Every structure is written in structure tokens, then in C-alpha cells.
Amino acid sequence: MTEALSRHILFLNWRDTRHPEGGGSEVYIERMAAEMVARGYRATILCQAYAGAAAEEVKPDGVQVVRRGGRHTVYLFAALVYLAGALGFGPLSGRRFGRPDVIVDVCNGLPFLSRVYARRPVIALVHHVHREQWRVIFGPVPARIGWWIESRLAVRVYRSCPYVTVSESSRAELVGLGVDAERITIIRNGTPAVLTSPVPRTDHPSLLVLGRLVPHKRVELALRATVLLARELPTIELVIAGQGWWEAPLRELTADLGIEHRVRFAGFVTEADKHELLGRSWVALTPSIKEGWGLTIVEAAAHGTPSVAFRSAGGVSEAILDGHTGTLVDDELDFLRAVRRLLRDDERRTEMGRAGRVYARGFTWEASGDAFAGLVSDRLAGVPQGQRVP
Template sequence: MPHRRLRLRRRTPRPGRARRAGRRRGARRLARRTRLDVLGAARRAPLDGRPPAHLSGPVIPVTAPTPLTAPVPATALDRLARADLAFLNWRDPGHPDAGGAEAYCWEIARRFAAAGAHITLVSSRYPGSRALEYRDGIRVVRAGGTFGVYAAAAAHLLRNRHAYDAVVDFQNGIPFFSPLFTPRWTADICVIHHVHQHQFDTRFRWPMNAVGRVLEKQVSRRVYRGRPVVVVSPSTREGARRELGFGNPLHIVPNGRPGGAAAPAPAGRRSDGPAVTVVSRLVPQKRVDLILRAVPALLRRRPELRFDICGDGPEAEVLRKLAADLGVASAVVFHGHVTEERKQELFHHAWLTVVPSVAEGWGLAVIEANTVGTPALAFDVPGLRDAIRPGVNGWLLDPDAELADGIDAALDELSTPEARRLAAARCRAWAAAFSWDASAERLAQVVLEDVQRIHRHLRSRRSASDLSVVTRFSSPDPAATERAVRNSLRQTDAWSRDGNVFRVLLHGCDEVRALGALRRLAVADADIALANGHDVLVGAADALAAETRPDDTPAPEPLAPEPRAADTPAPRPDAGENRATPPRSLP
């Protein structure tokens, strides 16, 4: 007989604990998805055309067996299907002050959602917006204002602490510090467009400008230590290393181009007279006032010159008043916010676009103009020096140069229809190297690699190096080599195959570590060289813009001081990927 004070209880797990354990297995579930049977039932189908013996029913004769084609390998986006991801961004594309950073976030989120991932975008709320909305398969959650969005995003992550497999944190000066609010088994990826250390003074006074610099530098470096960081250009990577002191693995995922390869040509035709289109948010750091101050001198040289300025912002009324005070209001048209179609039409109408920003993460307006064949002029500042290749798609001016002289010289180069036609062909060839599909795939590779790293508790053999290596080799058994490449390389490495010739881009390693990686692939002989900036931007499978130039387009005359090499950007001493290195063969 049991003791009167003894109670027997069946041991069953509490529901809450079971749910938490299930959430903990989220990274493992996602990692297992990378090993899906992509052939499915087709793999198990009999090759002789006869149904399996255990199936009943009439036998339908098959005259010839249907050969199976090799399965198409799943991309990183495909492997993230059914994954739950949160995108944290300051604004969404519907915000009145949305710009290039919002376009980057939205275009990539759309492609994640189209691939089957469950995407939640957390952003600030603005007048007339809804707190919850579904667009293009994306769940948009809006809360907080300009600064309250950070607290709102933290509260959202805490309420849904176990709901996400990965969080993509888009930093706009100050990140959301998502690792503080997510479990350790959640992958947190930070995306940096450009470094704001010198721009806090243009927006805030002391002490808020000092607080912003500390949050972007010391606090961010501590919170995101050891986590992957995505940057949009080599200039942003350089700033993250030098100014922020980040020692993280930094991956370059550039912006894409609008419309894609199948986009229709914009309406209208190129202007017969000189015309300049400027697309920008009207804020102090964009320095649109420099263009207006250059207009009087330009009109004295070219009375027929016209300017179209698209965009809105807090500086709009100030700039309109400045144009009136300078007496150039008749030559400058302020269009305000325009649709994507109207923007492309104005770009196509112009001879030139001008981007006078103090710095950019990339310069999306440059690629948007290049897509319709319009070259760009900008100062040689971070971001824009990556988007513009002198002699191909535009001009770079010394930061101390007179903008009026630069615009006048560029218009002189474009003064004939033939010169404009050749410049348009070069611009389109350069813009074709970038696409939002490729950028989404590259960001998915970073996410997938970190999810797998967390699941397997692995550390990479490679250090957080900014060097990248391009290798070319041939294989007597290309099929076996391709399987080895797929199984051995990291998700973020890029490779292409042409027959039995392979081209591999290895990120985060020098030639010595590349030799070890190739030996693990059983490659005995290969050419090895440090990758240049273009290779890092567009990946190993894409050709240089000079190689994709139309057949009827001659080699371009330099529009600015000629780069060091005809097919590579001018190297800088601090950019390791641009150092010229002779090919090296394996011993």
C-alpha cells in the first residue's frame, strides 16, 4: 500500500517545453533540406518502361524507354524553401523617403519569397500605412517611427524568439542588433550599404552624432562579432574594415539592375539637345545643390542644356528656392517622386546622369541609367568608384574638381550621335553583368552557409580575409570533379564549367590556402591568381564587360584617365583583390 503522502505521477513533457525543443531543431530541419531528393518519384521509376510488379491494372506497352535527364542542382534559394526568415529594414519601399537601400531589401526579399521562403519584413510605420500588409508574398509588419522602429523590431523578435531560422539585419547607419534578441541557433546576418561615421554630423548635433558613431562602430563590432556581414561593394568592405574595425567574414553582394534581361525598352527617344537627368533623394548628403550651382556656368556655354531632377525629400523646397535665386528655374524641372516607368523614360531621354553624393554604398542610380544606355558622372568617392568604370560607363572626377567643368567635358564627349551610340552600348554591357536574381542567390548562399555552420558547429579553415582567388583548371573526369566541387566548396564560393574546364572563385583565402583547397579536390595542375574587383563583384561565371561588348562596338576610348589595365579597375594599395598577381601553377 503506497504511503499516504506519496503521489505517483506519469512523467510527460510539458507542452511549452516540447514546442521550444521543436523550435530549437529549426536549424537542423533547414540543414536537412539541403539534401532533398530532387528527382523524387522519377528516381525510383523503372528504366524499362514497365510498371512495378506490385501495382495492379492493365499493362500499357511502352515502345521505347524514356531516358532520365540529370537533375538540375538545387540553388541556395531553392534550399531555403519553407524556411522562416525575418528582414529588418528602416523603411519599406512604400515609405515616402525610400531609396536605394529599400529597393535592395525589397528586390531580394521578393525573390526569397518567390522561391518558397516565408519572409517577414519589419520596418517603420509612416502616415497612411497599415500595421500589417501582404505584398508580393511578403508579410510586412510596420511599427514605430524613425527611431521607434528599433524598439519595435526588438519587441517583435522577442515575441517570436523561436519563429525564425535566420534574421537579415539591414543596417542604415545603426543596425537593429538582432543577435541580442534571437536564440544562439538562429543565423543573424548584417547587411551594410555604406559606413556613416562621417555622415552623422550632417544629420545630428552633439551628443546624438557621437552616440550614432559609437553604436555603428564599437557596439556593432561587439554584437556582431564572428557573424557574417554582407556589404554591397568593395568600398563598403574597406570602410567596414578601416573605420568600423570589423574582423568578421565580409561577403560582397552587389545591387542588381531594374527590369531584368526581358524588360521592355523605355518609351521615347534620346534627346537631340544636351539633357541631364538626376535621380536622388533630396537630402543634404546627396549634394544636389552642387548641380544647381553649376548650372549658370553651364548655361553660358550651352544655352540649350536642360536638367530633370527626380526625387523628393526634406531639401526639396530649399533646392527649388535655390534654383529660383540662381535664375536657372527655366532650365531645371523638379519632377518630385516619379514612377519606375517615368524614371526610366527620363534616363533614356538624357545624355548623362550626375551623382554628386559625398559617398554611396554602391550607386544604384548609376546602374539604372546604364541599363537604358545613359552614362554617369560622379566624384571619385566610396561606392561610386565601384559602380563606375572609367572608360566604360562614365566618368569619375577628383573630389576637389569643379562639377561644371566635369559635366561640360562629358557632354563634349557625347556631342555626336555616334559617340552616344557607342557609349550606350558600353553602358548596357556593363549593367548586364548585374541582376537582382544573382544578388538574391548570393545572399541566400551566405544565409545557408551560416545556418549549416551553426547546425554542424563548424569553423571554416579560412580566415576572415578580403582576398579572393581565381583558379582555372581542366579535368580528365569533369563529372567527378563537378561532384567534388559541389560537395567540397563553401556555399559562398562561385564556380563555372565549360566542358572539362573549370573556373573557381574562392573567397576569403590567398594562393596558399587555395592550393590546399584544390588538393582536396584532387586537382593536380591549375592556374591561380588573386581575383580583381570585377571578379569579386560579378562572380566567377560572368564575363568581363569588355568581353561581353557587342561585336560591332570597338574598344572604348577612355572617358577619364586610363586605368592601369584595359580590363580591370585601377588598383588601390589598400584593395587586396585588385593587386596584379601573375598566374601560379600547382607544383
């Protein structure tokens, strides 16, 4: 604790959890920042601005948040804010924020490239590699450019930096891009505390999709499964909790499929509402094309709710113990069959629920914070406070 006092960690992340499109990766960053504050560090998150959000604030847990720029310009503002602080003005130079001693550069597809301009120790944090997402979200040319930045340029820029990632699968992908294996530390997500008392399951078959509404989450698969399952489960309901720019196409598909009466778009939900949905649902669905870990899967498990996800989707293959806490599938037909089996087999769901609760208890934010603090301490070792690194 003594060593950490007044040491300042700057997290560069494109969003925070209050952003309309914030998700599990933002939860991870904010929890790590809070864990660092709890251990005596000062922590600032620099992320993009959005309507209704304060430009600067200090959260109840002591984490300081600076919001600048938009979806793409936040990367430029990160450099400008840092450089302004280095020259003695700007939000990171005042008494409230202070200049950083170490930077955690979060690469959500695009890196901040802080190693180019910052003369401070840098830790690169990658939840997962975005090879598949580039092609899903962008056209051919932007996708090629983005993938080149992520897979070639970033690897070169951070070639002397330690990496943090959240799963073995993400670590393997980084190694495949050329990152030295010994520079990569796996620090998994913790399991958020259950905020509600136990609630009864719905009296009808119920499915839940929880997360951002963007194309690569493939919520369409859940909609199509609902149509087919309704033929033998006429009271089935699908709840889609979350928001994002892909909501309109999803609503259009829901109407085209004629299942508006079976699908509820819950929009943004509070933590308490989220936990109630997780506890009441029979099965949670994660049809995403790629996840670094699968935080919502373990959250569901903490409520005794099994999940169905795709084996090829990165870290979900570790968030689920296949056949014990949920089911991993290989294609859309397999997805439909697995969901059907769980909805129709009460005993299997119950067994998976019990195993899931035990598994979820094995992941704590405190343990993750200890590991992260150890990495930060190692990175700062031998660098006197305020001294620049070449």
C-alpha cells in the same frame, strides 16, 4: 529548395520602397527578400510605418511587410515585435507570418542590435559606412554618438555574425572598423529590368539627378553646375526626380540662382517614368558624398546614359567604369568640367552609352539571390528549424 521550405527570414530595415524617403538600399532589401521567396523561403520585412501605408501586407511577390514605429522608434518596435513573437503573440507568431529562423539586420547608420535580444542566427547587412553622413546631417554631439554606435558598438555586438555588403569599398571600410575580412561577403545589386521601349533623347542638353532629397546627396552641386553651364548651353535642363525633407532648401537655392525655368522637380516618379527619364536624359549626375553601390548609376547605364560621380563616394567607383561607362571626379570644378565635356561631346556620350549597356547586363538579381541564398543556407546549417542559438 526542399531545405528552404518553411524556413523564415526576417529582414529588419528602417524603410521600404514605398516610404517617401525610400531609396536604393530599400530596393536591394526587397529584391533579396523576393529572391528568397522564389527559392522556397518565407520572407518578412519589418520597417517603419508612415502615413497611408498598411500596418501589414503581403506583396504580390510573396514578401510580407510589417510596419511599426517611426524614424527612430522602429528600432524599438523591431525588438518588441520579435520578443512578442517569441512569447507566442504578435504579428510574427501567427500563421500568416511565423517566427523567423534567421534575421537579416540592416544597418543604415544605426543597427537594430538584434543580436542582443534575438536567439536566432543573425546576418548583418551594411550598404556602406556612414562616417561622412553623420557630420552632414546631425550636429556635433549627435554625430559623435551615432558614429560611436555604428563604428564601435555595432562592430562589437555583431562580432560573431557574418556580414553582407555591396561593394569592395564598403568591405574595406568595414575591415577598417575591425570586422574580420573573412566574415564579409560582397553581394552586389542587380540591374532592374528596363521597363520601357527605347525613347529618343531630349532635343536639348539634359541632366538628371535621381534619388532621395537629403543633404548628403549634394544636389546643390548639380544646381550650381547648371547655372554655369547655361552660359554656353542656353537650353540646358536639369530634372531632379525624388522626394525628401531637403526639397524645400533645394527649391530655395534654385530660386536664388535664378534657374527655376531650367530645373524641374519631378517628385516621386513611377518605375515607368523613372526609366523614361533615364532613357531621355543626356547625362545622369550622382554628386552624393557616399553610396554603397550606386544603383541608379547602373540603371542609367542600362539605358545607355553615362553618369558623373565622385571618386571618393564609396561604391560608385565600382558602379562606374571610369572613362568607359561614365566619369569619376575629385572635386566640384572637376565635376563641372566632366559634365560639360559629356554634354558637348556626342561621340563620347554614345561610346559610353554602348559600354554602359554591356556593363549593366553583368549584374542580375538572380545571381545576387543565389549568393544570398547560399549565405543564408550556410548560416542555418546545423541549426534545426526553430532551435535557438546562444
